[in-house]
Amino acid sequence: MSGWLAIAGLGPGDAALVTPEVTAALAEATDVIGYIPYVARVAPRAGLTLHPSDNRVELDRARHGLDLALAGRRVVVVSSGDPGVFAMAAAVFEGVEQGPPEWRAIDIRVLPGISAMFAAAARAGAPLGHDFCAINLSDNLKPQAVIDRRIRLAAEADFAIACYNPRSKARPDGLTAAFAIVRAVCADDRPVLFARAVSTPEEHLRIVPLPEARAEMADMRTVVIIGSSQTRVIAGTRFLYTPRSAA
Amino acid sequence: MSGWLAIAGLGPGDAALVTPEVTAALAEATDVIGYIPYVARVAPRAGLTLHPSDNRVELDRARHGLDLALAGRRVVVVSSGDPGVFAMAAAVFEGVEQGPPEWRAIDIRVLPGISAMFAAAARAGAPLGHDFCAINLSDNLKPQAVIDRRIRLAAEADFAIACYNPRSKARPDGLTAAFAIVRAVCADDRPVLFARAVSTPEEHLRIVPLPEARAEMADMRTVVIIGSSQTRVIAGTRFLYTPRSAA
Numbered sequence: 001m002s003g004w005l006a007i008a009g010l011g012p013g014d015a016a017l018v019t020p021e022v023t024a025a026l027a028e029a030t031d032v033i034g035y036i037p038y039v040a041r042v043a044p045r046a047g048l049t050l051h052p053s054d055n056r057v058e059l060d061r062a063r064h065g066l067d068l069a070l071a072g073r074r075v076v077v078v079s080s081g082d083p084g085v086f087a088m089a090a091a092v093f094e095g096v097e098q099g100p101p102e103w104r105a106i107d108i109r110v111l112p113g114i115s116a117m118f119a120a121a122a123r124a125g126a127p128l129g130h131d132f133c134a135i136n137l138s139d140n141l142k143p144q145a146v147i148d149r150r151i152r153l154a155a156e157a158d159f160a161i162a163c164y165n166p167r168s169k170a171r172p173d174g175l176t177a178a179f180a181i182v183r184a185v186c187a188d189d190r191p192v193l194f195a196r197a198v199s200t201p202e203e204h205l206r207i208v209p210l211p212e213a214r215a216e217m218a219d220m221r222t223v224v225i226i227g228s229s230q231t232r233v234i235a236g237t238r239f240l241y242t243p244r245s246a247a
Numbered sequence: 248m249s250g251w252l253a254i255a256g257l258g259p260g261d262a263a264l265v266t267p268e269v270t271a272a273l274a275e276a277t278d279v280i281g282y283i284p285y286v287a288r289v290a291p292r293a294g295l296t297l298h299p300s301d302n303r304v305e306l307d308r309a310r311h312g313l314d315l316a317l318a319g320r321r322v323v324v325v326s327s328g329d330p331g332v333f334a335m336a337a338a339v340f341e342g343v344e345q346g347p348p349e350w351r352a353i354d355i356r357v358l359p360g361i362s363a364m365f366a367a368a369a370r371a372g373a374p375l376g377h378d379f380c381a382i383n384l385s386d387n388l389k390p391q392a393v394i395d396r397r398i399r400l401a402a403e404a405d406f407a408i409a410c411y412n413p414r415s416k417a418r419p420d421g422l423t424a425a426f427a428i429v430r431a432v433c434a435d436d437r438p439v440l441f442a443r444a445v446s447t448p449e450e451h452l453r454i455v456p457l458p459e460a461r462a463e464m465a466d467m468r469t470v471v472i473i474g475s476s477q478t479r480v481i482a483g484t485r486f487l488y489t490p491r492s493a494a
Binding site: 014020092157234 | 262357358
């Protein structure tokens with residue numbers, strides 16, 4: 001029997017947002033690997049070994065999964081949201097490229113999931129209804145200057161901007177800098193969505209005009225979507241959206 | 248009994264990629280509205296009226312759904328992929344904003360789906376594993392100059408670029424222009440993914456270096472992902488990916 005490795009997206013939290021494809025892979029798995037809170041979302045059962053690990057060990061985790069798959073195990077590496085968006089899929093492929101040649105023959109599949117930003121956008125209306133970008137504000141793996149430059153060019157391009165990892169204890173000020181850069185490019189009152197823990201009991205949404213947006217409105221579980229110049233709040237509703245046409 | 252309207256994403260095609268949330272909404276619906284091939288993916292049943300309509304009538308379709316919901320019907324407006332990405336959610340909210348005040352009180356929900364670009368990325372590896380943007384290349388609703396400018400700024404920002412609606416009979420040359428703009432900014436051989444009809448029987452994937460990318464490799468059912476400067480093909484595999492770290 002030959003092993004395989006699937007990198008699966010568990011979606012933002014609600015079980016109703018997990019695809020049947022992911023559910024089927026978990027039912028066939030012998031091993032589940034991932035960050036502690038994501039592995040905790042997988043129901044234990046006989047024959048399934050859970051391997052929870054801490055944050056910031058993505059590459060170790062990827063190599064562990066590839067080793068197990070090569071040894072004939074059926075491995076699911078879990079991410080929240082979509083595994084291809086600032087998550088485990090890139091880490092696994094980094095592991096494959098840097099690893100022994102036999103890893104390139106492993107049966108690897110990426111199983112998409114509902115991303116945090118699309119779950120957030122859906123709950124609040126359609127802020128990503130036209131051209132948009134997604135930027136990881138974490139400076140763990142890239143220089144702050146690269147982040148700043150991308151934010152500025154994204155604002156000049158008039159994208160709606162989805163900000164992942166907007167804020168942590170180690171980086172209290174990155175989001176403040178991002179807001180300042182956007183404001184410097186476009187001095188207007190486009191709406192900003194703070195969407196925390198969408199589809200979980202801790203869900204909290206807030207929409208404020210850009211001049212009133214503050215980094216303190218976000219934490220590690222928040223996706224921040226900065227509207228484009230066209231993004232509008234519909235008065236009398238809880239919705240914002242970006243029209244299909246550009247100015 | 249009060250009506251409601253849900254804007255639901257059917258994913259890229261495979262039933263295993265439809266969320267349980269969307270399946271449940273379809274099971275409760277009295278009316279399903281959408282573009283002909285998407286409505287065709289919904290199984291007929293007693294008590295369910297299907298309203299297929301042609302392309303390019305998105306706003307009429309939205310208003311029809313809002314009218315029905317106000318009259319007490321349980322309406323699902325279907326999109327392929329995710330409804331919030333170049334799809335029906337924005338059209339419905341345009342309808343709400345432009346429509347009679349009573350439409351603002353309708354119970355509206357957006358039910359996210361697996362987007363075409365994330366399904367394509369998953370099948371091919373993880374090309375959207377770091378900062379990226381999504382641009383609709385159709386000039387139906389925006390000037391070509393806006394598209395060109397966004398492509399140029401996205402290339403300068405070194406985003407991976409997901410191109411929606413890359414090519415149609417009416418616009419045979421937009422994608423050629425996009426490739427030329429990216430090449431002018433970055434004269435390298437970053438990989439380009441052409442992913443057609445992912446998760447359907449017509450699925451076809453192709454990866455070529457940017458200098459060899461041709462508009463003829465895409466059609467209306469293709470998502471094109473132009474890698475960033477960091478995006479790499481893993482030799483000896485069918486995968487490309489964008490590492491988590493920036494240069």
